Amino acid sequence: MTEIKEIINGCLKGNRRDQELLYRRHAAKLYAVCLQYSGNDEEARDILQEGFIKVFENLVNYKHEGSFEGWMRRIMVNTALEKYRSKHLLHRVDDIDQIPEPDAEPDNEDYAGLQAVDLMMIIRDLPPKYRMVFNLFAIEGYSHKEIGSMMNITEGTSKSNLSRARVILQRRVNAFTGLGRKVLNG
Amino acid sequence: MDNKDANIDLLFRNGLKDYEVLPPADVWDNISPAVTRNNRPYMILRAAAMIALLVTIGLLTSTWNSELAENSFQDTGTGGSIMQSAPAQPADVQLLADASGRDARKRLQPLQPASGSEAAGMTAVIAQSASIPEILTAGEAAEVEENTDRYRQIVPASTANQELNLTYFPYTVEKESFTREDTRKWSVAALVSPTYMSSFSSPANEAAKALGSAEQPVVSYAGGVAFAYRVSKRLSVQSGLYYSSYGNQISGISTFGGFRNYDQVKGNSNFEIQTTNGRVATNNADVYLIDNISDTRLATFFDKNSFDPVKASLQYLDNSLMQSLGYLELPLIVRYKVIDRAFDFNIIGGLSSNLLINNSVYTSAGGDRYEIGKTEGLNELLFSSSFGMGMEYNLGRNLSVNLEPTFRYFLNPLNSLGISNTHPYTFGIFSGLSYKF
DSSP states (O other): OOHHHHHHHHHHTTOHHHHHHHHHHHHHHHHHHHHHTOSSHHHHHHHHHHHHHHHHHHGGGOOSOSOHHHHHHHHHHHHHHHHHHHHHOSSOOOOGGGOOOOSSOOOOOOOTTOOHHHHHHHHHTSOHHHHHHHIIIIISOOOHHHHHHHHTOOHHHHHHHHHHHHHHHHHHHHHHHHHHHHHHHO | OOHHHHHHHHHHHHHHTTOOOOOOTTHHHHHHHHHHHHTHHHHHHHHHHHHHHHHHHHHHHHHHHHHHHHHHHHTSOHHHHHHHHHHHOTHHHHHHHHHOHHHHHHHTOOOSOSSHHHHHHHHHHHHHOTTHHHHSOHHHHHHHHHHHHHHHHHSOHHHHHGGGGTTTHHHHHHHHHHHHHOOOOEEEEEEEEEEEEEEEEEESSHHHHHHHHTEEEEEEEEEEEEEEEEOSSSEEEEEEEEEEEEEEEEEEEEEEEOGGGTOOOOSSOSEEEEETTEEEEEOOTTEEEEESSOSSSEEESSOTTTOOTTTTTOEEEEEEEEEEEEEEEEEEEEEEEEEOSSEEEEEEEEEEEEEEEEEEEEEEETTEEEEEEEESSBOSEEEEEEEEEEEEEEOSSSEEEEEEEEEEEESSOSBTTSSEEEEEEEEEEEEEEEEEO
């Protein structure tokens, strides 16, 4: 039996040590996911907490098929989505017409100087609806149809939100790298 | 999707793929109770099973007790059986006599009655055997009559009167003879008990209260040998030698092993942990501790923000520490017998002196125990008072099974330097065997 299977079995038996071991092994990676889906640390912490409780509650349903970390990540993403829905979308809003067209063509920059911590800061600065769509589409790989039903928006809104998110991200990345060069050159 | 879109997507996807951030230390402490709570139904089931077991044992004990009383009634002796059969079969004496007059005489001549009941039984037989003179010769009949008279003289008058109440007679006599013969003064017993220790503490401040909330007493054990001397029919004085261990679980402090390679500090202990029972100083340089609950319990040179034991691949051991204390106990106990039957019931009370002989703090992982350190400033000698109930079930003349639920209260605190004035109390159910001589 692999080590992770032993730990999971220990958790299922209520072994406290295995429960904490499981948490400590994966908390840092999953907390990064929570931060990516939230605008502030408090919210990220709540998602991690609720997500991990769900992980332990649903561990009995885990079939040992596919990546265990991927399974836990999906639980965190779903928890983040539930939080988003409860906060932002009490009823269906179709705001496609309110989305302004991109006002500038993004440059094709060299992003070599960007660190993960910078990317995280940039993505967390996005407005919640753009951040959610971008994360679900670009990072998790969901289709617009799936995102539409997950976020209770139309497929068209999902596409436009993604487009808008990309423009904002591109602009901020450019600004960041441009600033970086300026400082270095200056 | 054009290349620009793909680029920005890939930039974030790849850039954040392996990104990790340590969550705040107290997140686990909010998760842990929620997860533990899910196991509560099983705990309730276990507790229910335990109660059911105790009730069953109680009922069985009660049943056995009453069965024993019935058996003692039936096994009172020959007197009892003769007496019961006498009214139904008055021909018993005839049969004895028919075989041989001498035989009959021999059977009717046990003039050293082992008990009053036997004599009474014989009297009863004789009383109902009106035909004796008819079947014996005149001389033999006279001899039998003479023996009968002598027999009647031996039987007390009160006993003779009970010939009319034969059904109840042997039981009464048997009980009297049982208690009358118990001249044994000494008894020795071996007893063990699971013990639960808690305390009536008066926390000096909020910090002390917070410490207490993260600590949980655990069931431990006690055992030893006791000697008792019976002063009177109901009063005994008891002493002996016991070993009692107590455990206190300190939760929220995670231990990692393998820190020796990173430990650059020589001599002093690396960590000091504040507990309600006193300060614990680590003496094992191989352990690294993290407090997940508060910043005030753990004092150390090492900054948890600059050293991450998970990143350093230290071996995770457990998230709680066990504070273990062991005392050698010399009790002076007085026992008063309230019910004196086959199932005795005693009230027990006394004082004990407790000498500290084991003081350790450890953590356990995978069946192994890792020493952490010792609790400092503990009182070496404690005095305790005890009160309990002793149930004693007599298995035979000398041997009995004992069950003694006992409550003990410590008169002085465990640690005079502790930040809270802790007077522990313990509860245990001692069980074992005792031998009277």
